[in-house]
Amino acid sequence: SQQGEEDPQALSIQEGENATMNCSYKTSINNLQWYRQNSGRGLVHLILIRSNEREKHSGRLRVTLDTSKKSSSLLITASRAADTASYFCATRSNYQLIWGAGTKLIIKP
Amino acid sequence: EAQVTQNPRYLITVTGKKLTVTCSQNMNHEYMSWYRQDPGLGLRQIYYSMNVEVTDKGDVPEGYKVSRKEKRNFPLILESPSPNQTSLYFCASSLYPLIGRVRQETQYFGPGTRLLVL
Numbered sequence: 531s532q533q534g535e536e537d538p539q540a541l542s543i544q545e546g547e548n549a550t551m552n553c554s555y556k557t558s559i560n561n562l563q564w565y566r567q568n569s570g571r572g573l574v575h576l577i578l579i580r581s582n583e584r585e586k587h588s589g590r591l592r593v594t595l596d597t598s599k600k601s602s603s604l605l606i607t608a609s610r611a612a613d614t615a616s617y618f619c620a621t622r623s624n625y626q627l628i629w630g631a632g633t634k635l636i637i638k639p
Numbered sequence: 640e641a642q643v644t645q646n647p648r649y650l651i652t653v654t655g656k657k658l659t660v661t662c663s664q665n666m667n668h669e670y671m672s673w674y675r676q677d678p679g680l681g682l683r684q685i686y687y688s689m690n691v692e693v694t695d696k697g698d699v700p701e702g703y704k705v706s707r708k709e710k711r712n713f714p715l716i717l718e719s720p721s722p723n724q725t726s727l728y729f730c731a732s733s734l735y736p737l738i739g740r741v742r743q744e745t746q747y748f749g750p751g752t753r754l755l756v757l
Contacts, residue, residue: 572729572748618681625689626697627746631681
């Protein structure tokens with residue numbers, strides 16, 4: 531069953547702007563992960579945040595986690611054309627990873 | 640180079656003709672998994688394996704089989720493919736997910752296998 535739900539489904543912004551995507555989930559989790567997928571290719575891990583963490587940074591990425599609201603957000607700052615991709619959140623609940631349907635991000639030059 | 644490989648990358652077949660998609664990883668990972676990806680549905684887990692000879696059903700196991708005889712290989716078998724199994728398939732591997740421990744559980748994905756069942 532799909533637990534993670536990304537919002538928005540699609541996002542189109544100008545190069546240089548910040549992009550924010552949200553993920554909501556239903557049950558308690560051990561961790562939440564964000565992945566990027568370029569068109570039709572395998573997913574690439576971006577960042578993992580544990581259930582006892584509230585915020586994490588990696589380069590231009592900032593992830594927040596609010597376990598009381600069962601939600602997470604991924605912020606990409608100073609977007610580039612190469613950031614055009616689909617972004618997925620995945621929540622780990624015991625031994626399974628549950629995936630959302632993804633946010634399609636388009637960066638316009 | 641650390642990687643997950645899948646073969647074939649593209650496959651067109653007919654209903655009922657048994658096929659196998661191979662998956663191999665060179666990272667000594669315990670955990671391996673198969674997903675299918677369909678438009679608007681994201682990734683859905685078919686089967687996963689915690690270690691050699693240990694497999695379990697994911698969310699959509701019907702019509703699929705797997706085996707884990709060796710740590711590095713995790714083939715996906717479609718005994719009698721049907722058109723509703725037309726999809727993009729991904730194999731992934733990671734370290735064993737230790738619940739409650741501080742450990743990275745990054746999934747490493749293969750390049751995908753695009754399957755069309757006529």
